[in-house]
Amino acid sequence: MDSEIFGFESLEFSLYTKDSQINRRGCFSERAIPEDTFIVEYKGEIISAEDAYKRESDPSRPGIYTFWINDNIVIDGLGNGNIAKYINHSCTPNCYYTFEGNRVLIFALKDIHPDEELTIDYCYESEGEKITCTCGSEKCRGFINADE
Ligand SMILES: [Zn+2]
Structure with missing residues (x-):
């Protein structure tokens, strides 16, 4: 029932977690995912x-x-x-998210290869405290927070 959202089929079944170079556990895709494909909803309370x-x-x-x-x-x-909570931040992510009401849908920002880690730009708003980024990207801005 939950496998289809707004006409998009979730690829949650092909996602798995393992240790990540970025931060603790990450979320990875078993299969290749073409750009702009809906991947998974960020679920929770x-x-x-x-x-x-x-x-x-x-x-x-x-x-x-x-x-x-x-x-x-x-x-x-x-x-x-669900497994989407393991998606780590990257300053050069391969996924993006959109809001549908109070729901968060995650899509591929570019073509994703099998067994590639999924990442999104968290874009935290800066409220004083800066959170150091360990994404390892060449274009890392140094902090997970969004630029001012
Ligand atoms: Zn970074």
């Missing part, structure tokens, strides 16, 4: 900004898997999430 701040600063959690839809609505990939 819909929470408020207030809850998101609390969870992001909770050291007992294994990592930050919050995806901000806007200033008030956040998806927490740790609650009822």
Whole structure:
């Protein structure tokens, strides 16, 4: 039932996780994915900004898997999430996301080869604290945060 979203078929079945050069575990595709193909939805629990701040600063959690839809609505990939929460940030990503209401859909930004790691540009808004980037790209901007 969930394999089709807005007429797009999810490629979630062909994704897997393994250790990543970028950060801990990453999300990889078994098969080649052509540019602009829908890959997977970023699923999780819909929470408020207030809850998101609390969870992001909770050291007992294994990592930050919050995806901000806007200033008030956040998806927490740790609650009822799927494999999309393992997609790491890169300053030169091979995937992008679009919003459909409160849903996040991830597409291929370019042709993706089999067993390539999927990455998106998180584009965090800068609110003071800069988060160091370890994406390893030649064009790495040094921080995961978006430019001012
Ligand atoms: Zn980077």
